[in-house]
Amino acid sequence: MTARQAAARAAFARLARHPALRGARPVLAGTFPLGLDVATSDLDVICEVNDLALLELERATDAELRRIPLSLRSEPPQAPDPL
Template sequence: MTARTAAALAAFARLARHPALRGTDPRLAGTFSLGLDVAGSDLDVVGRTANPERFARRLARAFGGRPGFRIRLRHLDGRPTVVARFREGGFPVEVFAQARPPGRQRAVRHLRVEARLLRVHGEPLRTCVRRLRRSGLKTEPAFARCLGVAGDPYAALLELERRTNAELARLSGKSGGVRRPAAL
């Protein structure tokens, strides 16, 4: 684990204990969890809230004075969703909360699929995704490109949840391994 990853995990641990996040079952999703972070990667904190409007007010009171604070309510998957952004411990943070358990939210589901893909494909996939992430590509599109998965990368990764590890291993079929991305 790098010093930067350790600092990010410590920042998440502080956030997870913060009274504003009490009762939300906060989870860290995204690149730090997978060891795929790059300069500028944010801490993706996913939580549950029964009342997004009240939670948004609570976040604004707790973190509204932090650098870069922004918050919005939107609908995602037909559910009211809170998305707040600010800085904590030197890291950009995105808090995302809906009225569903974190384990059923997209970010955590993507994380589980990406972790399985990394276990199945190993270092070649990790190297490919890191290279694309450093070039500015988001995590899900980087996985999709490295594995030759067509279509909307966010939806495609969710479709892979139901696949067995053997099926995941065959994703890059024609080349017999993880695809090398085109020149950047």
């Protein structure tokens, strides 16, 4: 593991413990978990949020969360495929 990958994992671990993400099941995605270390890599974190209004309120009042770019994608729950 490179120093950048170790720093990325530490940053993710700190973010994943943030109270606003409690219950959101954050997952690190993108190049870092694949073991790729390129100069343009960033951290992609995927979370499940059931109360978007609460997350937006938390983000509005928390300087650390405001520094993180946020991209929202909403998908309705899907029924499992029948066997």
